[in-house]
Amino acid sequence: MRASLFAVKLSLLPSALALSAASAGATTLIRQGLDHLTTGNETIVQATVLDIHSYWNADHQFILTDVRLRPSRILKGEASGDMICTLMGGSVGDVTTLIVGGADLAPGSEYVLFLAHDDLPGAANRLTIRDHSQGVFEIVGSRAFSQAIGDPLLPDEHGKVDVPGGDDGLDLDELIDQVRSHSNR
Amino acid sequence: MHRMTNQQVTAAVACACAGLLLTSRSEAFRMIRNAGVGRTSSGSTVPCNDPGGFVHWTTSSVGWSLNPANQGSKAGVVGALQNAMTSWNQVTPASYTVVYIGTTSRGFTTDGVNTVMWSVGNGCTGGCLAITALVLQSGQVITETDISFNDAATWNTNGSDYDVQAIAAHEFGHTLGIHHTEVKKASNRPTMYANYIGLSGRTLESDDRDALNCSFNRYRPAVLVVAGVETGNKTMATLSARPNPHGANLRFPLMHEDHVRLDLFNVAGRHVATLVDAEMGPGEHEVAWDGATSQGQVANGVYFARLATREGRTSATVILAR
Numbered sequence: 422m423r424a425s426l427f428a429v430k431l432s433l434l435p436s437a438l439a440l441s442a443a444s445a446g447a448t449t450l451i452r453q454g455l456d457h458l459t460t461g462n463e464t465i466v467q468a469t470v471l472d473i474h475s476y477w478n479a480d481h482q483f484i485l486t487d488v489r490l491r492p493s494r495i496l497k498g499e500a501s502g503d504m505i506c507t508l509m510g511g512s513v514g515d516v517t518t519l520i521v522g523g524a525d526l527a528p529g530s531e532y533v534l535f536l537a538h539d540d541l542p543g544a545a546n547r548l549t550i551r552d553h554s555q556g557v558f559e560i561v562g563s564r565a566f567s568q569a570i571g572d573p574l575l576p577d578e579h580g581k582v583d584v585p586g587g588d589d590g591l592d593l594d595e596l597i598d599q600v601r602s603h604s605n606r
Numbered sequence: 607m608h609r610m611t612n613q614q615v616t617a618a619v620a621c622a623c624a625g626l627l628l629t630s631r632s633e634a635f636r637m638i639r640n641a642g643v644g645r646t647s648s649g650s651t652v653p654c655n656d657p658g659g660f661v662h663w664t665t666s667s668v669g670w671s672l673n674p675a676n677q678g679s680k681a682g683v684v685g686a687l688q689n690a691m692t693s694w695n696q697v698t699p700a701s702y703t704v705v706y707i708g709t710t711s712r713g714f715t716t717d718g719v720n721t722v723m724w725s726v727g728n729g730c731t732g733g734c735l736a737i738t739a740l741v742l743q744s745g746q747v748i749t750e751t752d753i754s755f756n757d758a759a760t761w762n763t764n765g766s767d768y769d770v771q772a773i774a775a776h777e778f779g780h781t782l783g784i785h786h787t788e789v790k791k792a793s794n795r796p797t798m799y800a801n802y803i804g805l806s807g808r809t810l811e812s813d814d815r816d817a818l819n820c821s822f823n824r825y826r827p828a829v830l831v832v833a834g835v836e837t838g839n840k841t842m843a844t845l846s847a848r849p850n851p852h853g854a855n856l857r858f859p860l861m862h863e864d865h866v867r868l869d870l871f872n873v874a875g876r877h878v879a880t881l882v883d884a885e886m887g888p889g890e891h892e893v894a895w896d897g898a899t900s901q902g903q904v905a906n907g908v909y910f911a912r913l914a915t916r917e918g919r920t921s922a923t924v925i926l927a928r
Binding site (some may be wrong): 443449450451452453457461473480481483484486488508509510511512513514515516517518519520522523524525526527528529539540541542543549550551553554555572573575587 | 638640641643644645647649650651660713714715716717727728729731732733734735736737738739740741742743744745766772776777780785786788799848850851905906907908925
């Protein structure tokens with residue numbers, strides 16, 4: 422079953438596969454369905470990454486990265502104009518802190534992002550992607566692919582281990598409808 | 607917030623196995639590659655022969671300290687961590703030595719100390735059970751790693767979910783530069799897949815061993831030093847390093863007057879500076895380094911400091927971030 426779906430994706434969306442295969446998480450994560458992702462995060466947006474800026478935190482003990490986003494759709498929560506989310510890790514000079522399994526965002530790319538406030542090392546109450554690779558859906562054409570594709574997620578309470586949409590991803594409109602539906606419950 | 611019970615997880619794993627793709631092929635293991643500047647860093651998955659290389663140590667000995675706060679103080683945790691380290695140490699011909707040094711108060715910070723801790727935070731809450739951070743120099747050279755277990759989950763050392771040894775073995779694999787394998791078989795799954803729940807997750811499979819041997823063969827460690835640790839023994843002073851806005855501070859105590867030599871090396875093992883070469887009295891000493899050498903200023907990055915006295919040597923990783 423999964424092999425055949427994978428073959429379909431290979432034939433139809435080679436560029437999308439290449440994108441999703443290039444980055445994968447490795448931190449130990451329990452699978453989060455769209456219902457949990459939606460209810461567990463306060464802000465959900467479809468947004469393009471404008472730029473990123475990495476820096477040492479105030480204590481000079483951890484590298485953080487501010488990601489400037491330009492939302493095109495607010496699916497949950499409130500946002501006006503460009504917004505900043507902060508991720509752990511990044512590169513400053515010749516030093517890189519790499520969060521294995523962290524969200525992998527590139528300027529110019531468009532994503533659906535699940536955002537919440539959390540305390541990061543040396544930076545309290547920052548808007549961040551708490552669910553790491555599971556909180557990022559990369560938009561390719563009219564589809565959205567979870568960045569956790571290929572990750573060995575621990576099963577959720579329903580025994581599911583595949584990311585929402587699986588290897589084929591989700592139709593973007595379907596993803597948006599599902600998020601709004603879960604958000605309104 | 608979503609939280610599974612241990613019983614739910616055990617049952618769910620049994621259900622999930624039947625649906626997994628039954629494939630097995632040689633060299634399915636994958637390594638972690640620093641995706642580079644210009645995007646946020648999570649590490650991409652690459653095969654062993656990727657022309658761009660992958661993250662790796664340049665030292666064969668890697669020391670770990672445990673922050674005993676929270677569930678880190680549970681009985682059996684140290685033994686579980688040591689067992690997980692031993693599983694990787696037994697891989698041959700690779701000859702990495704991952705060792706437990708002792709306890710520390712350090713946290714999820716870039717401080718030259720490889721630390722395992724239990725915390726609610728550090729970017730690992732909710733559905734995250736454990737998170738690993740790698741500090742890299744020159745693109746792909748690992749100079750420090752930290753692992754933070756989610757203290758909101760229940761951790762055990764008897765094989766029940768969540769088993770410290772099993773998940774530690776998986777996370778230590780990441781700290782050695784190994785990503786998730788592409789092997790997806792129903793039984794005897796590699797530790798670097800998802801089979802790290804329960805007793806079976808404690809044991810490395812051939813795919814895991816092949817991954818470490820791949821790294822060893824491609825980046826054979828040239829220098830045998832203990833990196834990223836506060837080292838020392840009952841008579842030898844400890845050495846610690848902490849970045850400051852102008853460079854780094856290196857601190858060490860002396861129990862009595864001694865001849866002290868404090869040298870700095872880059873990640874390639876080349877000597878870059880001698881900060882101290884003198885007789886020093888007893889007490890706490892701190893030496894600031896702003897990156898100056900006889901050849902001028904060095905670039906920001908990671909360096910190794912070596913403290914030598916008549917009683918022995920100790921080392922620490924220095925982060926220069928001005």
